[in-house]
Amino acid sequence: MNSMEEQLNNLRKAMDDTVLKGTHFTKEQKAKIRKAVKNPNRRNRFEWFPKLLTTVFSLVFLIIVADLSIGEKWSGSIVNEVKDKNAEKQTQSWKESSLFKSGGYTMIGEKQRLGFIYDNNEVLRFYPNKTQKYMWHFWGEDQEFKGKLKVVATHENDNEQINVLEGIEVGGPNNGADRHTPSLMSLPKSGMWKLDAYFGNELFGTVFVRVYDEPKEDWKSHDEYVKDGVTLLSVAPDPFLEAGKPFGYLFHFTASFETFKGKELAIYAYHKETSERITAVSPTIMNEPSAGYATLERFTATFEVPYSGLWRYEVVLDGEFYADVVLFVK
Amino acid sequence: MAYSTEDDNFVENNIDDWLDLIMQEYGERLTKLAFNYLKDWGLAQDVVQDVFITCYNQYHKVSKIVYFKPWIFRITINRSKDLLKSTFIKRYIFNNNLLKQFSHKELSPEMKLMLNNEKEKLSQTVLSLPIKYREVIILFYYEEMSIAEIAELLALNENTVKTRLNRGRKLVKNSLERSELYGRTVE
The missing domain is CATH 1.10.10.10 (Winged helix-like DNA-binding domain superfamily/Winged helix DNA-binding domain)
Known part of the structure; x- marks a missing residue:
């Protein structure tokens, strides 16, 4: 290796032979410059570039700042609006009343005000026109209980009012409440109902309840759906079917493909205990029969049900019930 | 220096001649000088173009400068350094010099x-x-x-x-x- 100084003294040659090799100021470059100087309007990039950057950054900054402050104001007012709307809704809220405990019973209504024994199981639920016994409880001062009990029910969709209870003398303290009375109640149709309890002409309190559709499900395990003596659907699940894992199901439809062609087929699974619904097969338009068959003889689907127990698989065609089967999942 | 003569006969089209002359004399050198700063031929050419445009626009002052070489070197160096600064972030992220x-x-x-x-x-x-x-x-x-x-x-x-x-x-x-x-x- 030559001495450092010697090498550096040859730096010019070294660089011209290597990294700086060749012509880098070409005729084209010259022509470009000649053209550029003749065109004074053309601002060159080094003059506008920093300015452009500065402008862009300051604009972005301003926008962000403005956005934040305005955004705060706006979101503030939106939140207020939402609150207002909620408050409005609250006055006639159609959410089912909450459950609470008193004297060892679960009740529905307003804690420390009014309610009746109810725990949202299938037995105590309201079904259209099904009369059942419900035990009412009231908490309050003696002077609030002047007059007889009247309960007026209003349905969520129409303002039709019916008196479900009228002229009832309530009994004394029971289950931690100041007054109580048994009652027989029924509501005529499904949906949310508002139950206003009056003593005399004074509104005492309100309970919201849901009336459920008649349980038409037959929870007996059946892997075939028979209608008018014809088997429309049978299902062959995986023999090791169990909850919490995806399993394959083979649905065997017997109707001709014309029944399904161009229609939306969906399968929903309902859990008996929790009434939970999951979508097993999301709505799919049927364009072709099962491969190699004339109709949906081999319609396969793979899905997972979360809990063990009885599950009802409902086949829905264009939004209408077509068939169902009930299977027990381990 | 030939271009620094106080020749009042310089007329408008002489600017073009003068530009050709200085490009001939300094074009390659300045491009290499700029490259030594920027390590990018494209950027170096841009800088040099910018320098010559400046010369052209400032012809009346520049042509009278006695020490033209230091002057044109200086503006080339300054432009290169400016560009290095302005592209610092870009280079920092994209150029692998640092990685190297x-x-x-x-x-x-x-x-x-x-x-x-x-x-x-x-x-x-x-x-x-x-x-x-x-x-x-x-x-x-x-x-x-x-x-x-x-x-x-x-x-x-x-x-x-x-x-x-x-x-x-x-x-x-x-x-x-x-x-x-x-x-x-x-x-």
Whole structure:
């Protein structure tokens, strides 16, 4: 290796032979410059570039700042609006009343005000026109209980009012409440109902309840759906079917493909205990029969049900019930 | 200097002649000078174009400058440095010079082969120096300017120039020795 100084003294040659090799100021470059100087309007990039950057950054900054402050104001007012709307809704809220405990019973209504024994199981639920016994409880001062009990029910969709209870003398303290009375109640149709309890002409309190559709499900395990003596659907699940894992199901439809062609087929699974619904097969338009068959003889689907127990698989065609089967999942 | 004569007969179309002349004389040199700062031929050409446009627009002043070479060198250097600053972030993110420095000890086989060429090795080493040492080394050894000229060009104290030159030499030396040593241990 030559001495450092010697090498550096040859730096010019070294660089011209290597990294700086060749012509880098070409005729084209010259022509470009000649053209550029003749065109004074053309601002060159080094003059506008920093300015452009500065402008862009300051604009972005301003926008962000403005956005934040305005955004705060706006979101503030939106939140207020939402609150207002909620408050409005609250006055006639159609959410089912909450459950609470008193004297060892679960009740529905307003804690420390009014309610009746109810725990949202299938037995105590309201079904259209099904009369059942419900035990009412009231908490309050003696002077609030002047007059007889009247309960007026209003349905969520129409303002039709019916008196479900009228002229009832309530009994004394029971289950931690100041007054109580048994009652027989029924509501005529499904949906949310508002139950206003009056003593005399004074509104005492309100309970919201849901009336459920008649349980038409037959929870007996059946892997075939028979209608008018014809088997429309049978299902062959995986023999090791169990909850919490995806399993394959083979649905065997017997109707001709014309029944399904161009229609939306969906399968929903309902859990008996929790009434939970999951979508097993999301709505799919049927364009072709099962491969190699004339109709949906081999319609396969793979899905997972979360809990063990009885599950009802409902086949829905264009939004209408077509068939169902009930299977027990381990 | 020929172009600094106080010739009042200079007429408008002489500007073009003058531009041709200075491009002829300085075009290549300035492009290389700018490259030594920017390590990118495209950017270097842009800088030089910008410099010549400035010359052209300032013809009436510039053509009377006695020490034209230092002046045009200075504006080229300044433009290059400005561009380095403005593209700092871009380079920091996209240019792998930084990475190259970190991975200096792990050069690819191709790079090793390339660097086996002594000249290449020296040139790359100089180009990899930090800008303040690189520029004095380039101006002193490549442009063959005197310490006094460099000091004036860069608006620095002569002693500062000397110090940087010494430090730059040491850096080059260390770097070359390290690669030498490395080459031996590998082979």
